[in-house]
Amino acid sequence: MATQYSISGTTAKGIAASVERAVTDGGLGPGDALPPVRRLADDLGVSPGTVATAYKELRQRGVVVTRGRGGTVVAAAPAVASRRPPKVPEGLRDLAGGHPDPAFLPDLLPPAQLSPGSRSHRSAPRLPELEEAVRAWIGGHGVPVEHVTFAHGALDCVARLLSTELRPGDTVAMEDPGYHHLLDLVQALGLRSVAVPVDDEGMRPEALAAAVRAGARAVVYSPRAQNPYGGCFSEGRRDALVEVLRETPEVLVIENDHASDIAGAELNSLAAGGLSRWAHVRTVTKFLGTDLRWAAAACDPTTLARHDGRLLLTSGWISHLLQRTVLGLMSDGDTMGLVDRARTAYGERRRALVAALGSHGIAAHGMSGMNVWVPVVDESGVVNGLRSRGWWVAAGFRFRIASGPGVRISTAGLEPGDAVRLASDFAEVLGESEATYGG
Template sequence: MATQYEITGTNAKGIAASIERGVADGGLPPGTALPPVRRLAERLGVSPGTVATTYQELRRRGIVVTRGRAGTVIAASPAVASRRPPVVPEGVRDLAGGHPDPAFLPALLPPARLSPGARSHRAAPRMAPLERLARDWFAADGVPAEHVTFAHGALDCAARLLSVELRPGDAVAMEDPGYHHLLDLVPALGLRTVPVAVDDEGMRPEALRGALRAGARAVICSPRSQNPYGGCFSAGRRDALQEVLAAAPEVLVIENDHAADIAGAPLHSLVAGGPAARPARWAQVRTVTKYLGTDLRWAALACDPTTLARHDGRLLLTSGWVSHVLQETVTRLMSDPATSALVGRAREVYAERRTALLSALAGHRIGAHGASGMNVWVPVRDEAAVVSGLRTRGWWVAAGARFRIAAPPGVRITTAQLAPADGVRLAADLAAVLAESQATYGG
């Protein structure tokens, strides 16, 4: 229970504001247990119903979570204030951030000319050359490209789609382990997360079926380069998932193909193929931050016509459009032959580095996963012990807790900047750390 921060307030709104201030300024850090309803009610001189209403509102907004007998606690990533990644200790190799190798990011090509200032961008939010490039980009992988639009990144797109399609309390089927920012986003929108187990081929059909039976109204998945597990849909897995989704035609399916051009695996999309096979409501979002530039906050979205209308309707009421200066920059990069060659080389090198680490780990009989993308997931017994042990040996990896809902523990290792020879050293160090951990905790 919180002892350093004094919660105040005489009504539900005031109590909620007090707790939110505590979260924002660090007085109530993630994991802090809040007082039981009746105890806090007695302390503040209010009714238990008032405190219960407060906790319910904070749950809806993603600031607290309920953990059965453990009571109500501050969420791991509360939807308030600004939570930055942990600072990488000095003198260690950063393999935790999920970042690409800067050597394979092209030099930004600025617009040839700036967009005229006094004109209606809302009337023509998408620049025609980039829209044509986006259609070709999707069509090359068999994704229907009749309806295409833009957003400010995958998270921006997902947030907009979920907010117009779902209502607070609705459930979303999410990969477990999955992308931590999406896992943070869903509860911040007041939605419930339903975990779906994954393997080297992505979402497991039986787990997805269970999530749909639990009432999920939307599904978010990665067809390849799944983060952090690295899974990618095979043709058979794609077919099995489509069969499961066919029984729930009202469910919105969002595919996050965030690393399309460097995933190192072919696309077997849930939305490719004929109309009878793909979901009735669907969207596939692609971004360029992993291979054109981490500051290029642009995404392309292919979707069904209803989803397009709802997405663009909400976009029109908020930011209105994606910057034409940004669009022109992306257009020049996507049209540049030298950039295309660099992206192709990045795809080859990332695959080489990922598979080299997997091979080195296998040599030490360490099971790991990384069928595509830039990350490798290593199941471990004690995440903290492994992270700490590797830190003492000069490596900084990501503890798996922020990627997990109900999945077993593990660590994520980003391999984008890990040369094969360094992967051999890392594997040996990890084997030593795991041996120490086993000696500590027993077989």
């Protein structure tokens, strides 16, 4: 507990550094409360303003959050300590990781010709052939592709876009439930998340409108294969969301089409709706290989300039060896045939689990992608009950802001026959839970 750790320092920076060390070392954990400002000021012999400044700095860097009357507590995923998923216990079937089936991933081989010598690619950071391939890949769905750029994966791209546009304390509209790494990233950047509930068609327009009215300066979402809920935009939902965002042209719209080719649903992109500030981001990790830390983005010219300006000052460019590898895979007919088979198999496996659960009267959501979301009353009870039967699924708390409890089941490697057995076990676990809680 926080009371067991002694915070030290006589300046705001010293106090903030002391708290940060405690979080890094594990002396303070997620949710632990920091002392009230006046009490800590008295303990340290400093002014309340000094402590308040230290707490403000920690908030801006995503180490702590303030909960009104609940005081200041260590963030659920503090920026100084990464929150890794729990290790899969030995002997359990892993349905928690969200990983693709290795059987549908191509062999990764380095390009035949490696870059000679040591030279800078800052003046020409992108392979022209890969740029053209990206324009054909993304532009086929109606997204404008005059301006494209690359990044070290989707999260890297989103982080750069948000950090160049927003400042600590600004608000980002986020899907709820949503992808836990994105939720953690927003918090780590010192930004605040405002929950936008989702359903089978993605973000709800009225909730997004409320978030924008409340001052959200950016919105991050997935148009299909929404993680963890599995929603995908219909044409009607896309049009309704575009209508909301056209009223606030200053809001940055970030579309994370992370599953793209294996999503199992058509893309209805907001980026094709004539918005002022936008970026459509895609990666290949789900269908070409998890080690290919590469993403492409199409965006408006202002967003492109700000993203590339920051990239130029950091890594400078994305490895040309990596670009050449991605280009080779995207141009290979056998590889893309494997991707087609993966898309079909993932769709069959996802639908099989939803149907199997439904046969037991268990509602589940998974219109697209590689995950199924199952609302439950008691997350830990379901996770532990399935664990005792040989299954390892993800508790929903990591994905939620304000939405109700649930569990996420990754279906990429779950054959239809196994889905029937899992659904039967799930029903038994829910029966035990109802007996415990009285229905």
